Amino acid sequence: MKKTLFAVLAVPLLFCACNFQNLTVPKEVEVKTGATYEFNLLKLDSTKQEWLDFSKYLDIGKMISGQSEGSGSSSGLSLEILNYNDGSDYQQLLMHMPLQKIDFNIGEQFKNMDFSKQIQGFDLNEEIVIPKLTGLNQEKEIDLTNLQNTINGAVSFGGVSAPSLSVLFVSGSYFDSVEYTSGSIEVAPYDGGTLTGTVSLCDGETVISSATFSDNKANLPLEGRTIKSSGMKIKFSDPTGTQFKAIIKNGKIHIATGVTIPDGQVTVTKPKVSFDMPLSSNIKQCVVDNGSIKVEFPTPTNWQPANVINIYPITISGGLDINIPDGNPVSLNNKVLVPSAIEATADVDLNLTDATIDFSNPPKLKVILEIGEITPTVQLPDSYQASYDKDDISLAELAKYVTSISLNPSGFDVTVKNNLPAVAENEISLTMSSTFLGMASTTEEFAAGTTTSEPAHYLGTAQSNKAITAGSNMDIHASIGLPDYDSSEKTITVHNVAPDHTYGIEIKVTPVFDWTSAKVQLADAANTKVEGVFESNLNKADLFKAFGESFASYADKIQFSKLPLYIYAQLPDLELFEHASFGGTIKAYYGKKDASPVKTPDSAEETLLNGNISLVGMPELTQNSEGFVTANLGTGSINFEKAFNIPAPDTIRDGDSLILDYSIKLNGAEDGELEIFKADLEKSTDTSISLDIVLLLTLQFNVTDDIPINLMEIMNKDDGSGTPKTDQEKDLFKRAEKTSMADYQKYLDVVKSAEIELAKPVFPFKSSGGLSLKVDWGKGQRTECVLKDNTNALIAVNPSTLLDTYPLEPAINLVIGKGTFGLPRQMDMKAQVKLRVKAEGPIQIYPFAGQEAN
Structure with missing residues (x-):
C-alpha cells in the first residue's frame, strides 16, 4: 500500500508560498516516516559589509560647508576622512581638520x-x-536732367499723316540742333484714327530714321541722329490724313546747339559736395592755424558761351561752417573743424542764350581743403x-x-x-x-x-x-x-x-x-591670534547606525578607550621666526556649539591644553596603493575620550557632536618684538603658518552593558531609492499574504519538531563579552542561544504560531556582551539560516475530494 506524507512538505511550503491556494496538490508523495528535512531561509554574507563602512557616517559634506566659527580665518574650516593603518588589528580612521593658515606674510x-x-x-x-587734411577734395557733377527734359519737349511735334510733311516744332527758337545718343520718337494717332505702313524722318529728302507701325504706333530710333530746328520732313507710306503726335521717348542728348530758353523756365538742382572730416575719435575739435578752402567750377570744353554757367554763393556746413563769396581761395585761419562730414552746396544759374550744351561732359563742382597747422582739443x-x-x-x-x-x-x-x-x-x-x-x-x-x-x-x-x-x-x-x-x-x-x-x-x-x-610686536598682533568653535559633527549614534537604529540608541554604553588628538603647527623655514612659538588652549566637549555641553568638564578636563604647543610639522597624509595612510603621527597628542564618552542615554540630544573650542596665539621673542629685514623676506615666497588637527579614531570600544544588533534591520536596510519596502519584502519568508491554516492543520500535526539553525556563523567584529542570539517571534514567543564563530546555533520554533503572523518580522538580535568590542581590520561576515523539520508517523493524503484512490 502506498503511503504518503505531506506534512513535512507543507511546513516549508506554507512558510514560503506567495499564494498557496494556487499550488497543485500532488496525488501522492511516498516518503519514509521519522525523516528530517532542511530548507534554506536566509543567507547573510560579506555583501552586507558595506553597511559597516563607518566613514560614510561622518557627515563630511556638512563639515566642509561652514559648520565652524573662527576669528582671523580667511576661509571656513574643512575636513577630510582618511583610512589609517599603524599596525593595529582594528580599523582606524583619521579626521584631518586644517584649522587655520595664518597669513603672517610681512611682505604682503x-x-x-x-x-x-x-x-x-x-x-x-x-x-x-x-589725419592728412591738406589736399582733401571732392567733386560733384551738376544734374542736367531738367534742362534735357525741357529740350526734349521742344523737339516733339505733330501734324496730319501725308506722303510728305514738313516738321514744325513747337518752338523753333529753343534749339538749332540736337544730337542724341539714345532714345526714340514715338509716332501715334493724336485722337483716334489709324496709322499703318511705315513712317520716315528726313533731313530734307534724306531719310535719317524709319519705323513700321504696329498696334497703331511706330518708334523712330534716335541713336546717332541729329534733329534740326528747320528742314526736317516726315513721310507716311500709307497716308490716311489721321492727326498724329511725335513725342521724344527716353531721349538722351549728346550735344545741343543754339539753345535759347527764357529765364526761369529751367531750374538746376543745387550741387552738393560731401566728404568726411577724418579726425580721430579723441579729438573733439580743432582750430585751424594755417589753412584755406578753394572751390572750382570750370566751364566744360564744348560749352558755349564762356558765361553759360554762373555759380555763387557756396555754403560750407557740417565739419566746417563758412560761406564762400566771389573769389578763391578763402582763408580758414581761426576757423573751427569738428569731426563731422563737410558739405558744400552751390547755387547754379545757367545763361541759355544761343548756348551749346555738351551733355556728355557736364560741369563739376570741386571743393579743395588746404590745411597746414591746427590746434586740436583732445578728450x-x-x-x-x-x-x-x-x-x-x-x-x-x-x-x-x-x-x-x-x-x-x-x-x-x-x-x-x-x-x-x-x-x-x-x-x-x-x-x-x-x-x-x-x-x-x-x-x-x-x-x-x-x-x-x-x-x-x-x-x-x-x-x-x-x-x-x-x-x-x-x-x-x-x-x-x-x-x-x-x-x-x-x-x-x-x-x-x-x-x-x-x-x-x-x-x-x-x-x-x-x-x-x-x-x-607679535603679542599684540590681532591677526596672530586664532580662536573659534569647531563643530565636528562626530556623533557616536551616527557612527553606530551601521548596526541599525536600535543599536545606535545604545551609544551611551559604548565608550572610547582612546581618542588621541594631534596638533600640528608648521612654521616657515626662516630665521626671523626662530624665537616664535605658539601658546593657547583647546577644550573639547560633547554637545552643541551654541549651547552648554552635555557634560560639564571637570577642572582636569576643562583645559586639556595649556602653555606652548610644540612646533611639530604636519606629516604627509598620503595613501598607499591599498588606500591607507601609514604615516607616523608623532607623540604630540592629547586624549579626548573623556569629552566624547557619554554617561547616560537621557543626556544625548539630537544634533550633539564633538566640539572643539580653541584659542591659539603666536608669541614673540623674549622682548616681545621681532625685527624683520626685507632682505630675509625676499628669500621666501610664503611666510604663512599652518595649524592642523588630526583626530585618530580606532574602532575598538569598551562596552559597559549588553548591546543588541537587529540582524533583520540590517537585512531590510533601505536600498537608497526612497521606496518603502512592501509587506512581502519585510516578511521573513517573503510571502505575499498571510497563510491560512484551516485546511492544513492536520498536516502540521504530524510535525514532531521544527527549529531554525544558524549554521557556522562568522561575525565582522570581536567581542570579549561573548555573543548570543535572541529572537522575539512576536505573540510572546522568544528563544535564545549562545553564539560562537563557526559553531552551529539552534532555535526551536512553533510553525503554527509563526505562520499565523504576517508580515513575519522577528527581532533577531545579535547581542554583544559587556567587555571590549571592535571591528577587526580583516573583516568577514557570513551566516546560513536554515529551517529543520522532523516528522513522525504517516498520513494518508489520499483520497482528496474529487479524487479516487488507486
Whole structure:
C-alpha cells in the first residue's frame, strides 16, 4: 500500500508560498516516516559589509560647508576622512581638520603701502593722431536732367499723316540742333484714327530714321541722329490724313546747339559736395592755424558761351561752417573743424542764350581743403585725474603687525614722453610732496619735444624706526600740468600740430617704497591670534547606525578607550621666526556649539591644553596603493575620550557632536618684538603658518552593558531609492499574504519538531563579552542561544504560531556582551539560516475530494 506524507512538505511550503491556494496538490508523495528535512531561509554574507563602512557616517559634506566659527580665518574650516593603518588589528580612521593658515606674510602686509593703488588714473598714455587734411577734395557733377527734359519737349511735334510733311516744332527758337545718343520718337494717332505702313524722318529728302507701325504706333530710333530746328520732313507710306503726335521717348542728348530758353523756365538742382572730416575719435575739435578752402567750377570744353554757367554763393556746413563769396581761395585761419562730414552746396544759374550744351561732359563742382597747422582739443579718458591730494591714507592694516619701520629715501619715479611740437604752450609740469615720506614740494617741467631716458626721482629723506600706529596716515599731494587742461571737460588743447602726424603724451608714475626693516610686536598682533568653535559633527549614534537604529540608541554604553588628538603647527623655514612659538588652549566637549555641553568638564578636563604647543610639522597624509595612510603621527597628542564618552542615554540630544573650542596665539621673542629685514623676506615666497588637527579614531570600544544588533534591520536596510519596502519584502519568508491554516492543520500535526539553525556563523567584529542570539517571534514567543564563530546555533520554533503572523518580522538580535568590542581590520561576515523539520508517523493524503484512490 502506498503511503504518503505531506506534512513535512507543507511546513516549508506554507512558510514560503506567495499564494498557496494556487499550488497543485500532488496525488501522492511516498516518503519514509521519522525523516528530517532542511530548507534554506536566509543567507547573510560579506555583501552586507558595506553597511559597516563607518566613514560614510561622518557627515563630511556638512563639515566642509561652514559648520565652524573662527576669528582671523580667511576661509571656513574643512575636513577630510582618511583610512589609517599603524599596525593595529582594528580599523582606524583619521579626521584631518586644517584649522587655520595664518597669513603672517610681512611682505604682503607691506603691500598695503603700495600707494600706486591710491593714485590709479594718475598715469597717462594718450596718442593724438592728426589725419592728412591738406589736399582733401571732392567733386560733384551738376544734374542736367531738367534742362534735357525741357529740350526734349521742344523737339516733339505733330501734324496730319501725308506722303510728305514738313516738321514744325513747337518752338523753333529753343534749339538749332540736337544730337542724341539714345532714345526714340514715338509716332501715334493724336485722337483716334489709324496709322499703318511705315513712317520716315528726313533731313530734307534724306531719310535719317524709319519705323513700321504696329498696334497703331511706330518708334523712330534716335541713336546717332541729329534733329534740326528747320528742314526736317516726315513721310507716311500709307497716308490716311489721321492727326498724329511725335513725342521724344527716353531721349538722351549728346550735344545741343543754339539753345535759347527764357529765364526761369529751367531750374538746376543745387550741387552738393560731401566728404568726411577724418579726425580721430579723441579729438573733439580743432582750430585751424594755417589753412584755406578753394572751390572750382570750370566751364566744360564744348560749352558755349564762356558765361553759360554762373555759380555763387557756396555754403560750407557740417565739419566746417563758412560761406564762400566771389573769389578763391578763402582763408580758414581761426576757423573751427569738428569731426563731422563737410558739405558744400552751390547755387547754379545757367545763361541759355544761343548756348551749346555738351551733355556728355557736364560741369563739376570741386571743393579743395588746404590745411597746414591746427590746434586740436583732445578728450582724455574719464578715469584720468590731473591731481591727487589726500592726507588720510590709513595704515591701520599695517599697524596690526608693524610698530615701526625704517625707510631708504622713498617717493616716486616719473617718466615723461612729450613729443608735441616744441612751443611753450605744449609744456608739461609735475608737482609732488609727502610729509610721511619726507618729500618736500617740488615742481619739474618737461618741455615739449623731449623724452626722459631715465626716470626722474621724486624721493624723500631716509627715515629710521618711523612709528606706525593704528591711527597713522600717509599723505600724498601731486598734480600734473597739461597744455590748457580743462578739468570739467577733461580735455587738453595742444598747439601747432601738423596734419598727417601722430603725437603722444605719456606720463608714468611709479611709487618707490624702499623699506629696509620693520619691528613687529607679535603679542599684540590681532591677526596672530586664532580662536573659534569647531563643530565636528562626530556623533557616536551616527557612527553606530551601521548596526541599525536600535543599536545606535545604545551609544551611551559604548565608550572610547582612546581618542588621541594631534596638533600640528608648521612654521616657515626662516630665521626671523626662530624665537616664535605658539601658546593657547583647546577644550573639547560633547554637545552643541551654541549651547552648554552635555557634560560639564571637570577642572582636569576643562583645559586639556595649556602653555606652548610644540612646533611639530604636519606629516604627509598620503595613501598607499591599498588606500591607507601609514604615516607616523608623532607623540604630540592629547586624549579626548573623556569629552566624547557619554554617561547616560537621557543626556544625548539630537544634533550633539564633538566640539572643539580653541584659542591659539603666536608669541614673540623674549622682548616681545621681532625685527624683520626685507632682505630675509625676499628669500621666501610664503611666510604663512599652518595649524592642523588630526583626530585618530580606532574602532575598538569598551562596552559597559549588553548591546543588541537587529540582524533583520540590517537585512531590510533601505536600498537608497526612497521606496518603502512592501509587506512581502519585510516578511521573513517573503510571502505575499498571510497563510491560512484551516485546511492544513492536520498536516502540521504530524510535525514532531521544527527549529531554525544558524549554521557556522562568522561575525565582522570581536567581542570579549561573548555573543548570543535572541529572537522575539512576536505573540510572546522568544528563544535564545549562545553564539560562537563557526559553531552551529539552534532555535526551536512553533510553525503554527509563526505562520499565523504576517508580515513575519522577528527581532533577531545579535547581542554583544559587556567587555571590549571592535571591528577587526580583516573583516568577514557570513551566516546560513536554515529551517529543520522532523516528522513522525504517516498520513494518508489520499483520497482528496474529487479524487479516487488507486
